[in-house]
Amino acid sequence: MSRPKAARVSMADVARLAGVSSQTVSRVANGHSSVVGSTRQQVLAAMKELDYRPNSAARALKSGQFRTIGVILFTLSSTGNSRTLEAIADHAALQGYAITLIPVAMPTQDSVLGAFTRLGELAVDGVIVIMEVHLLDAATVTLPPNVQVVVVDSDAGDRYTVVDTDQADGARQAVAHLLELGHRTVWHVTGPEESFASQRRAQAWRDTLTAAGRQAPPALHGDWSAASGYRAGLALADEPGCTAVFVSNDQMALGVLRALHERGRAVPADVSVVGFDDIPDAGSFIPPLTTVHQDFAEVGRRCVDGILRQIERGETAHGTALVPTRLVVRDSTAPPPADR
Amino acid sequence: MSRPKAARVSMADVARLAGVSSQTVSRVANGHSSVVGSTRQQVLAAMKELDYRPNSAARALKSGQFRTIGVILFTLSSTGNSRTLEAIADHAALQGYAITLIPVAMPTQDSVLGAFTRLGELAVDGVIVIMEVHLLDAATVTLPPNVQVVVVDSDAGDRYTVVDTDQADGARQAVAHLLELGHRTVWHVTGPEESFASQRRAQAWRDTLTAAGRQAPPALHGDWSAASGYRAGLALADEPGCTAVFVSNDQMALGVLRALHERGRAVPADVSVVGFDDIPDAGSFIPPLTTVHQDFAEVGRRCVDGILRQIERGETAHGTALVPTRLVVRDSTAPPPADR
DNA sequence: CTACGTAATGTTTACGTAAACATCAGCTCG
DNA sequence: CGAGCTGATGTTTACGTAAACATTACGTAG
Numbered sequence: 001m002s003r004p005k006a007a008r009v010s011m012a013d014v015a016r017l018a019g020v021s022s023q024t025v026s027r028v029a030n031g032h033s034s035v036v037g038s039t040r041q042q043v044l045a046a047m048k049e050l051d052y053r054p055n056s057a058a059r060a061l062k063s064g065q066f067r068t069i070g071v072i073l074f075t076l077s078s079t080g081n082s083r084t085l086e087a088i089a090d091h092a093a094l095q096g097y098a099i100t101l102i103p104v105a106m107p108t109q110d111s112v113l114g115a116f117t118r119l120g121e122l123a124v125d126g127v128i129v130i131m132e133v134h135l136l137d138a139a140t141v142t143l144p145p146n147v148q149v150v151v152v153d154s155d156a157g158d159r160y161t162v163v164d165t166d167q168a169d170g171a172r173q174a175v176a177h178l179l180e181l182g183h184r185t186v187w188h189v190t191g192p193e194e195s196f197a198s199q200r201r202a203q204a205w206r207d208t209l210t211a212a213g214r215q216a217p218p219a220l221h222g223d224w225s226a227a228s229g230y231r232a233g234l235a236l237a238d239e240p241g242c243t244a245v246f247v248s249n250d251q252m253a254l255g256v257l258r259a260l261h262e263r264g265r266a267v268p269a270d271v272s273v274v275g276f277d278d279i280p281d282a283g284s285f286i287p288p289l290t291t292v293h294q295d296f297a298e299v300g301r302r303c304v305d306g307i308l309r310q311i312e313r314g315e316t317a318h319g320t321a322l323v324p325t326r327l328v329v330r331d332s333t334a335p336p337p338a339d340r
Numbered sequence: 341m342s343r344p345k346a347a348r349v350s351m352a353d354v355a356r357l358a359g360v361s362s363q364t365v366s367r368v369a370n371g372h373s374s375v376v377g378s379t380r381q382q383v384l385a386a387m388k389e390l391d392y393r394p395n396s397a398a399r400a401l402k403s404g405q406f407r408t409i410g411v412i413l414f415t416l417s418s419t420g421n422s423r424t425l426e427a428i429a430d431h432a433a434l435q436g437y438a439i440t441l442i443p444v445a446m447p448t449q450d451s452v453l454g455a456f457t458r459l460g461e462l463a464v465d466g467v468i469v470i471m472e473v474h475l476l477d478a479a480t481v482t483l484p485p486n487v488q489v490v491v492v493d494s495d496a497g498d499r500y501t502v503v504d505t506d507q508a509d510g511a512r513q514a515v516a517h518l519l520e521l522g523h524r525t526v527w528h529v530t531g532p533e534e535s536f537a538s539q540r541r542a543q544a545w546r547d548t549l550t551a552a553g554r555q556a557p558p559a560l561h562g563d564w565s566a567a568s569g570y571r572a573g574l575a576l577a578d579e580p581g582c583t584a585v586f587v588s589n590d591q592m593a594l595g596v597l598r599a600l601h602e603r604g605r606a607v608p609a610d611v612s613v614v615g616f617d618d619i620p621d622a623g624s625f626i627p628p629l630t631t632v633h634q635d636f637a638e639v640g641r642r643c644v645d646g647i648l649r650q651i652e653r654g655e656t657a658h659g660t661a662l663v664p665t666r667l668v669v670r671d672s673t674a675p676p677p678a679d680r
Numbered sequence: 681c682t683a684c685g686t687a688a689t690g691t692t693t694a695c696g697t698a699a700a701c702a703t704c705a706g707c708t709c710g
Numbered sequence: 711c712g713a714g715c716t717g718a719t720g721t722t723t724a725c726g727t728a729a730a731c732a733t734t735a736c737g738t739a740g
Contacts, residue, residue: 008404010726021690026728034687056463057406058726060397061695064348068440068463076416076426077620086416089443098462100408101439103429122438123396123408123463226624255624280417284566284595286626350696361720366698374717398696401725684739691732702721708714 009050018046029054060123069307070124070147072102074131078224079251079279080197080296081130084152087300088128095308100124126307128152132196133160148310150303153197157320161310163302167197170292170325171204174246174274177290177327182335183244183272185214189232189256191248192223201248201276217241222248226255233259236271243271243336250275250282250291257285257332268334278328288330298323349390358386369394400463409647410464410487412442414471418564419591419619420537420636421470424492427640428468435648440464466647468492472536473500488650490643493537497660501650503642507537510632510665511544514586514614517630517667521612522675523584525554529572529596531588532563541588541616557581562588566595573599576611583611583676590615590622590631597625597672608674618668628670638663 011029015022020039027035028043035043046052060066069092076082089099100122126148133156151160178186188205191198202219209216220235222228229252236242237260247253253275257267265271267287275282275291282289302321309315351369355362360379367375368383375383386392400406409432416422429439440462466488473496491500518526528545531538542559549556560575562568569592576582577600587593593615597607605611607627615622615631622629642661649655 008726011728012726022726023691023728024689026726027689030728032728034689036688039688055401055726057397057400058695059728060463061395061401061697061725062727062729064695066397066463076422076429082416082422085441086443089416089441093443099441101425101429101441103426103433123400123406226621230624251621251624254621258624258626258628261626281566281591281594281621284570284591284598286598286601288598348696351698352696362696363698363721364719366696367719370698372698374719376718379718395696398725399698401695401727402697402699404725682740684737686737687735689732689734691730693728693730695727695729697725698723699725700721700723703719705716705718707716710711710713 008055009052010055011052013050014043014046014052017050018042065311066123066125067096068098068100068124069304070100070102070122070127072104072127072129072131074104074135078249080249080277080294083296084130084300084303087297088303089300090297091301091304095304097125097304097308102127125311126150128303128307129154129160132194135194148307148316150306150310152299152303153195155196155320157318159318161306161317162320163299163306164320164322165197165294165299166322166324167200168204168207169322170276170294170327171201171246172208173325173327174276174292175205175208177329178244178246178272178274178333179208179212179214181244181272181333184241184336185209185217185244187217187220187236187239187242187245189220189222189229189236189245189247189252191252193221195224198248201246205246222252222255224249224251226251226258228252229255230259232256234263236260237263237265243338244273244333245271246274246276248276250277250279250285250289253282253289253291253332254285257287257289261286268332270337272333272336274327274333282328283330285332287332290330290333291328292325293328294325295323348395349392350395351392353390354383354386354392357390358382405651406463406465407436408438408440408464409644410440410442410462410467412444412467412469412471414444414475416443418589420589420617420634423636424470424640424643427637428643429640431641431644435644437465437644437648442467465651466490468643468647469494469500472534475534488647488656490646490650492639492643493535495536495660497658499658501646501657502660503639503646504660504662505537505634505639506662506664507540508544508547509662510616510634510667511541511586512548513665513667514616514632515545515548517669518584518586518612518614518673519548519552519554521584521673523612524581524676525549525557525584527557527560527576527579527582527585529560529562529569529576529585529587529592531592533561535564538564538588541586545586562592562595564589564591566591566598568592569595570599572596574603576600577603577605583678584614584673585611586614586616588616590617590619590625590629593622593629593631593672594625597627597629601626608672610677612673612676614667614673622668623670625672627672630670630673631668632665633668634665635663 011022011025015025129151133154149160151162190202206216220232233256275289278291278293282291351362351365355365469491473494489500491502530542546556560572573596615629618631618633
């Protein structure tokens with residue numbers, strides 16, 4: 001505080017100008033109990049004249065609430081994360097809560113970690129964790145006590161409230177769509193192993209095939225990036241029996257499309273491709289991608305509602321709430337070549 | 341607070357257990373002045389035993405600093421915004437600052453607005469604005485006094501510290517690259533009019549053509565989305581003289597590629613396309629996109645450094661600092677058809 | 681007409697921290 | 711050998727707010 005920063009206006013200042021006690025100012029500010037009209041007007045006028053702004057630090061100190069929700073995540077580079085975050089921020093703002101971002105370094109590179117092992121002293125009433133909880137444990141971040149938690153992309157329903165997209169049903173729809181088109185089986189490109197979402201999608205892919213009496217080919221592994229999808233796509237292009245692929249997210253699907261294109265395998269004539277997420281760009285891929293739509297806005301809304309229910313009403317409803325998905329059929333899927 | 345929340349541990353509690361005064365605890369906590377080794381050890385032991393966590397509200401009230409930076413933006417859906425945000429969050433965490441997200445509704449839909457006209461009472465030492473300032477003005481958000489501001493994507497260098505990518509030079513490199521390949525002129529797809537970045541890129545595109553003695557064709561207008569790029573691409577496909585396009589971001593370029601593909605105009609054989617941003621997926625487009633690389637990490641770092649310089653050292657260095665760009669040449673550009 | 685209830689407002693206090701000031705013991709220097 | 715200094719620690723106070731309690735004025739029921 002090197003500079004003499006323009007004097008902060010406090011309730012006392014407003015009270016003095018309005019000729020009332022500071023408690024009355026507080027009452028007006030909070031719309032509490034009874035303040036007669038004329039007094040209220042005077043106070044409001046004084047507030048306006050002085051450009052009074054409540055001091056949130058003092059308020060938090062007194063009330064023990066920060067009206068702030070922390071969001072913990074590894075990265076914003078995945079479309080899903082950033083869209084969930086945006087939905088959370090929008091909905092929280094609507095409820096009068098602010099969002100504090102808590103980036104955590106990957107467990108491998110704990111350089112940055114120290115910075116927010118201090119998480120404990122964070123001014124936050126609750127935390128939304130957008131990642132598999134086991135990873136959080138591994139990251140040696142200690143969640144402070146008395147802080148409510150809601151988790152996305154995890155199976156920790158027994159320990160926390162979990163909000164998630166219905167990964168399994170989405171994957172089932174994708175595979176079923178391909179089978180209905182007449183494909184004998186469906187190949188699969190997974191996300192990173194740590195991702196619970198990826199695990200769920202892979203499991204449902206396998207289960208759906210099995211339930212239909214089909215043999216599941218070996219899964220190929222990616223890391224959510226388009227580049228990893230491209231590598232998987234090259235491998236798939238060399239599988240002559242491969243006529244249909246379910247890719248665990250749209251970005252990897254983009255890479256798969258490029259690999260197939262470069263290897264002269266036409267989509268959807270030779271190979272059908274289905275993605276997951278329905279990112280805004282998916283409709284502009286070549287060809288426009290058939291994919292499973294995730295309702296990120298709804299996920300965000302439920303996260304915020306869930307955490308607020310815990311914070312404001314003390315309800316601790318563990319368990320998992322699933323947000324439904326729906327298949328968006330575009331031009332990357334068609335019956336297998338043999339059928340035509 | 342419906343529940344009896346486990347009693348908060350304060351400095352006084354730690355002091356009692358350690359048999360010292362609370363001021364000594366404060367000194368240990370802040371590494372301040374002199375505390376003899378043995379005393380320090382006792383205090384640290386007591387802290388650990390009680391799982392003491394400093395109360396940031398009280399600290400903020402006392403010090404007048406929140407160790408928090410607010411980030412104001414319209415949306416996270418543009419890759420640029422979310423990557424800049426991520427870079428800001430990472431770098432801020434490194435410096436021991438937290439990030440508070442402040443989403444602002446578009447000026448058109450002021451429904452959400454009320455929620456954060458309360459911005460004034462926000463617990464924030466400084467604000468980074470990721471949008472054209474005029475839009476911020478239009479959004480009727482009043483920035484509180486005594487809050488430092490750094491701006492991205494704006495020309496308000498006279499009022500604020502502005503950090504930005506060197507848009508003009510990036511656009512110049514893109515156009516120069518196409519001219520060097522032998523194209524007679526270069527078409528252009530802009531971003532939304534309000535975007536300062538888009539304006540700068542368009543201006544530099546025009547200037548570079550003029551400087552080379554070429555005629556600039558009419559610009560086509562998009563809104564950063566792939567869908568808008570697709571529409572522009574359809575129009576371009578109908579221009580027989582069009583052999584080269586500079587698109588103002590990669591997402592729109594994706595749409596342009598699809599439109600050209602659907603109309604049978606081969607890229608890069610018939611038409612060359614250059615994008616802007618170098619999003620992670622750009623290398624997986626069909627064909628891999630030649631584009632202007634933006635160093636978002638550097639932008640984020642400079643934003644944080646700039647705001648911290650203002651907050652902690654009171655330096656108010658207005659003006660604009662430009663982060664250099666570089667052209668990444670991939671497979672979407674080639675000499676014009678006539679040359680071959 | 682008095683006693684008591686109620687609405688409106690004022691006064692006191694505590695939240696947890698850290699700056700400012702106070703105290704105290706031990707040590708150095710003239 | 712004592713004045714004065716230094717380093718270690720304790721005590722007081724203020725930050726801005728809001729809950730809890732206190733006071734005042736006024737109206738009404740008995």
